[in-house]
Amino acid sequence: MALSATTRPDSTRPAKKRDDTRLALLFIAPALIGFLVFMVWPTLRGIYLSFTKFNLLTPPEFNGLDNYVRMVQDPVFWNSMRVTVYYVFVNIVLQTAIALVIAVMMQRLTRRTWLRGAVLTPYLVSNVVAAMVFLWILDYQLGIGNTVIAALGLDRIPFLSSDAWVIPTIAAINVWRHVGYTALLIFAGLQTIPETMYEAGRMDGASEPRMFRSITVPLLRPVLGLVLIITVVGSFQVFDTVAIATRGGPVDSSRVLQYYIYDVAFGRFQFGYASAMSVALLLVLVIITFVQYRVTRADSSDLN
Amino acid sequence: MTRRLLAAAAALTLTLLTACGGAGTGGRDGTIEYWLWDSGQQPGYQKCADAFQHQNPGLRINISQYGWDSYWSKLTSGFIADTAPDVFTDHLARFAQYVDLKVLRPLDDLGPTSDIQDGDYQQGLAELWKGQDGKRYGAPKDWDTVALFYDKAALTAAGVDPAQLQNLSWNPQDGGTFEKLVAHLTIDSNGVRGDEPGFDKTRVKTHGLASEGAGGGGWGQTQWSAFAASAGWQVTDKNPWGTHFNLDQPALQDTLTWYFGLKDKGYLPTYAEIGGSNSIGTDKQIQSGIAAMGISGSWMISTFSKLTDANGNKLDIAIAPTPIGPTGKRASMFNGLADSVTTLSKQPENAAKWVKFMSGEQCQDLIGQSGVVFPARPRATDLAIAYNKTERQLDVTPFTNQVRDKTTFLFPVTTNAADITALLQPRLDAVYIGSKPVSSLTGLNNQLNDLFKVAQ
Numbered sequence: 234m235a236l237s238a239t240t241r242p243d244s245t246r247p248a249k250k251r252d253d254t255r256l257a258l259l260f261i262a263p264a265l266i267g268f269l270v271f272m273v274w275p276t277l278r279g280i281y282l283s284f285t286k287f288n289l290l291t292p293p294e295f296n297g298l299d300n301y302v303r304m305v306q307d308p309v310f311w312n313s314m315r316v317t318v319y320y321v322f323v324n325i326v327l328q329t330a331i332a333l334v335i336a337v338m339m340q341r342l343t344r345r346t347w348l349r350g351a352v353l354t355p356y357l358v359s360n361v362v363a364a365m366v367f368l369w370i371l372d373y374q375l376g377i378g379n380t381v382i383a384a385l386g387l388d389r390i391p392f393l394s395s396d397a398w399v400i401p402t403i404a405a406i407n408v409w410r411h412v413g414y415t416a417l418l419i420f421a422g423l424q425t426i427p428e429t430m431y432e433a434g435r436m437d438g439a440s441e442p443r444m445f446r447s448i449t450v451p452l453l454r455p456v457l458g459l460v461l462i463i464t465v466v467g468s469f470q471v472f473d474t475v476a477i478a479t480r481g482g483p484v485d486s487s488r489v490l491q492y493y494i495y496d497v498a499f500g501r502f503q504f505g506y507a508s509a510m511s512v513a514l515l516l517v518l519v520i521i522t523f524v525q526y527r528v529t530r531a532d533s534s535d536l537n
Numbered sequence: 538m539t540r541r542l543l544a545a546a547a548a549l550t551l552t553l554l555t556a557c558g559g560a561g562t563g564g565r566d567g568t569i570e571y572w573l574w575d576s577g578q579q580p581g582y583q584k585c586a587d588a589f590q591h592q593n594p595g596l597r598i599n600i601s602q603y604g605w606d607s608y609w610s611k612l613t614s615g616f617i618a619d620t621a622p623d624v625f626t627d628h629l630a631r632f633a634q635y636v637d638l639k640v641l642r643p644l645d646d647l648g649p650t651s652d653i654q655d656g657d658y659q660q661g662l663a664e665l666w667k668g669q670d671g672k673r674y675g676a677p678k679d680w681d682t683v684a685l686f687y688d689k690a691a692l693t694a695a696g697v698d699p700a701q702l703q704n705l706s707w708n709p710q711d712g713g714t715f716e717k718l719v720a721h722l723t724i725d726s727n728g729v730r731g732d733e734p735g736f737d738k739t740r741v742k743t744h745g746l747a748s749e750g751a752g753g754g755g756w757g758q759t760q761w762s763a764f765a766a767s768a769g770w771q772v773t774d775k776n777p778w779g780t781h782f783n784l785d786q787p788a789l790q791d792t793l794t795w796y797f798g799l800k801d802k803g804y805l806p807t808y809a810e811i812g813g814s815n816s817i818g819t820d821k822q823i824q825s826g827i828a829a830m831g832i833s834g835s836w837m838i839s840t841f842s843k844l845t846d847a848n849g850n851k852l853d854i855a856i857a858p859t860p861i862g863p864t865g866k867r868a869s870m871f872n873g874l875a876d877s878v879t880t881l882s883k884q885p886e887n888a889a890k891w892v893k894f895m896s897g898e899q900c901q902d903l904i905g906q907s908g909v910v911f912p913a914r915p916r917a918t919d920l921a922i923a924y925n926k927t928e929r930q931l932d933v934t935p936f937t938n939q940v941r942d943k944t945t946f947l948f949p950v951t952t953n954a955a956d957i958t959a960l961l962q963p964r965l966d967a968v969y970i971g972s973k974p975v976s977s978l979t980g981l982n983n984q985l986n987d988l989f990k991v992a993q
Contacts, residue, residue: 289617290638373809374817374827394813396972482814484967499613501955502638 276515283509288502300509310510312485313493314517316400320489321468323404328464329457331408332415337445339416340423349420353413360410364477367406368393393478396486403474403487415464422456423449458529462522469518490514568597569884569891570622574608577839581907585900589891596887616640616881623882624891627675627875629665629948630755634955635877636668642878643672647889650676650878653896658913659940661947662873669778669952675875676896677913679904682869682945683759684935686841687830688823689853691743695721695730695829702857707764709791712799715860719745719804722829731804738803746799747819747831748806751969753962756949759819759832762870765792766946767862777950780989784982793975797968808970820844824852832859834872835936839909842929858935869936871945873913911936953988960984 283300285293304310339349355363370378371392379389392402426449434444450457472491475481481488481496490510498507573582579602586598601622603611609631615621616638627635635641644650650673655663658677666675685702692699697718707715722745723731730736731745752760756772770788773779783789799805806827811817819831824844833841844852859867876895878888894900901912905920908928912918918937925931939945951957964981967973 288638290640368815372812374812374825391809391813393815394809396970478815480814482963482966483808483970484963484972488963496959499610501959502613502634 279508280512282505283512285505285508287504287508289504290502293505296505300506303506304509304513309485309488309493310490313488313490316486316488317469317471317490320400320404320471320487321465323401324407324468324471325461325465327404328408328412328415328468329461332412332419332460333457335412335416336419336423337449339420341441349417352416355410355412356414358410360407360473361477363406363410364474367402368478371402394483396483399479399483399487403471403478406474406478407468407471411464411467415460418460418463419453419456422453422460425456426452454529455533458525461529462525465521465525466518469514469521567595567884567887568599569624569888571598571600571891572608572612572622572625573600573602574605574626575836575909576602576604577836577909578904578907581904581909582895582900584903584907585895588899588903589894592894593890596890598891616879619881621879621881623884623888624876624878626678627666627877629872629874629950630954630958632666632674632875632877633668633950633952636670636674637952640880641674642880642882642885643668643670643674644676644878644889644892645672647878647885649886649889649893650896653893658896659873659915659918660943661871661945662913665777665873665947665950666875667777675877676892677873677875678895678901679910679912680871680873680918680940681835681911682871682936682939683763683832683834684859684869684939685830685857686819686823686833686837686854687857689855691722691829697721699855699857705857705860706862707767707860708863709768709795712795713860716799716804719799719830720802721745723804725803731802736803738801741803741806743826744806744822744828745804745830747822747828747833748800748811748816749819749831749833750808750811750816751962751965753965754958756870757965758870758872758948759834761793761796763832763859763868764796764862765789766868766870767859767864767866768792769862769864771946772949773951776947779949779951780986782982782985784985785979790975790978793968793978797971797975800969801971808966823854830857835933836910838925838929838931838933838936842925842931854931856931856933856935858938867939867942867944869939869945870948871940872948956988957985960988 282293284295284297286296286299287293335352339352343349358366370376373379373389373391373394378392383389390398392398430448430452431444434448439447470491471489472495475487475489475492476495479487481492491514494507494510494514497503497510571582571586573579579600582600586600589598590596612621612625616635621640627641632641644653653663653673653676657663659680662677662680663673666677667673687699687702689699692702701714701718705713705715705718707713712719717732720731722743723736723741724743725731725737726740726742727735727737731738731741749759752758752762756762757765765788768788768791770786770792771783773783774781797805800807806822810827811822817825818837819828819833820837820840822828823831823841824846838856841854844854846852859869861867876892878885878892882888896913898914898916901914901917902920904910904912905917906924908921908924911921922933922937925933960981964973964977968975968977
């Protein structure tokens with residue numbers, strides 16, 4: 234090759250190859266710089282800060298494992314971990330189940346674009362606005378929700394001010410907002426299942442529920458796996474709805490981990506301890522994502 | 538995505554906010570940036586600013602107002618990102634933390650404010666703003682106490698003579714004449730009063746006493762502090778800068794057992810009824826008829842005087858003093874605001890001039906005549922009393938008599954205030970809701986005491 238390259242009159246080809254690399258780097262650069270500056274560096278710095286006592290205004294003081302020792306002994310931290318997991322469970326189960334039904338209905342029942350678009354509309358509302366609106370709707374005294382309940386002759390429900398109702402309510406608010414988006418992702422997955430599968434199913438006399446169980450769900454597994462990873466990671470980071478609607482109350486029953494971290498950092502200026510809890514959350518998410526990836530085998534499909 | 542969180546928690550704030558620093562509000566060219574949170578006070582202080590600018594032609598005052606919640610987070614990010622104002626309205630619950638964070642300038646070190654005299658202000662107010670180092674970090678601007686606001690119509694309907702409210706007393710055993718009145722003013726959905734047979738405490742239409750929550754955010758200022766103090770209780774061993782807490786004492790625990798017990802009798806709204814963490818205040822509860830009367834602060838006078846019913850008719854609101862307690866005396870928390878100069882100010886001497894002006898006679902008189910708060914100087918306080926009497930036909934002496942009769946106690950000033958609130962608020966909410974007994978506060982008290990052993 235080397236010989237032929239030197240003997241070849243047109244020797245620009247190898248140079249062109251080097252050009253490609255440079256061009257590629259140029260295209261990657263914006264994303265890479267953003268990734269390094271806004272993702273990698275803050276993560277590393279956050280991990281460093283978790284070993285310090287830091288109030289943002291005076292330089293950080295190294296204090297070893299103090300923050301982690303405190304975290305292990307902090308009952309509020311463990312409670313917020315429990316509350317977060319409870320929230321994620323309710324949120325994900327509801328959201329995935331409803332989104333799957335909506336997606337299947339979008340594919341099997343209607344072809345209308347506007348109807349498919351309408352499903353996505355709650356997602357266009359910002360989290361904060363959604364929380365504010367539901368805060369008013371669900372208000373114990375004045376909310377239209379409770380007014381309707383009272384008009385039906387039932388007892389008013391303290392949706393956001395009782396420890397039993399608060400997490401399911403916040404989970405439901407976020408399901409309302411995110412279900413359309415999740416449905417759309419699943420819908421995209423459904424489009425990859427060949428129509429011939431369903432034709433074959435119909436030939437064998439299978440009912441719609443049976444085809445859903447035996448064709449749709451198994452073939453959707455990789456997409457569903459990825460959707461679950463995205464939604465679970467997002468769900469663990471619930472913050473805005475809690476900050477607006479309950480501020481962690483009543484008592485600690487909606488004090489999710491993100492809100493506790495925020496409170497410790499920006500309310501109490503303990504950025505070292507807040508960073509330590511953030512690192513703990515990072516670890517939890519890494520482990521969960523890894524396990525999910527393996528369990529759902531999201532990297533392989535049964536289609537081939 | 539957790540990376541996003543870490544970014545937010547640690548470095549993003551630093552990088553992004555400092556990046557915006559160039560466009561920040563740090564006053565330049567003789568413009569002094571001044572922040573306050575009470576929109577009601579802005580017109581008064583604008584008058585002060587106009588007078589100040591007239592006297593100091595080279596200087597300009599730019600007043601910004603932000604609501605209570607966003608005020609403190611904006612200020613915090615301002616300190617981090619160098620966009621904090623030159624001068625801001627400071628609260629006793631926050632200033633100790635800011636002194637620790639070294640973001641306040643000692644006023645003694647600045648020319649114009651170095652000669653502020655404690656004696657010029659209502660007794661005890663100026664001393665509260667001295668740090669543990671003995672230096673002054675705030676110039677007194679106003680003060681507040683608490684009292685009972687009531688709807689005259691509710692009293693007339695109940696056949697109660699308003700004069701009776703001037704001499705109410707209470708005790709933690711049977712609640713005294715105060716609880717009798719509260720019971721009588723409570724009405725269930727069938728129109729049966731709280732002290733009548735057949736009263737249904739589960740379906741109450743109007744509660745005798747409004748609730749402003751459990752009081753974990755400000756030591757029960759507008760909830761139970763007046764009762765606990767009139768039973769002889771104090772929050773800490775000494776004030777300011779106490780390091781030992783008294784939440785384990787029977788005087789407090791008996792008071793709270795009685796106070797939150799009113800909720801179980803239907804006389805006080807429940808946590809759910811007032812909207813949980815996003816609770817509505819005494820003013821809204823009286824306005825909407827959920828409550829007949831309630832404890833609130835003197836900073837709410839103008840709000841109460843403007844309340845209207847659903848048809849837009851003005852409500853007839855009047856004020857009565859807090860009831861006399863087991864010690865034979867009334868009590869009210871005595872809290873005050875002050876103006877502080879930040880270390881970020883690039884023109885501290887000019888900032889101090891403005892602070893001095895606001896704590897001086899001319900500005901305080903202007904504030905007194907606007908009738909929104911009680912200014913820190915005694916003469917200006919009298920002007921505020923007169924304003925309420927003539928312009929609003931409102932007798933506000935239930936607030937001022939507490940100061941005259943020396944029945945006030947000062948807002949507890951401590952270090953670690955943010956940590957104390959973080960511990961106190963959920964635990965008191967739990968007692969209010971009823972999921973934890975009052976005796977659980979003994980454990981909380983040990984936690985609070987430990988804060989001062991560990992954190993220092």
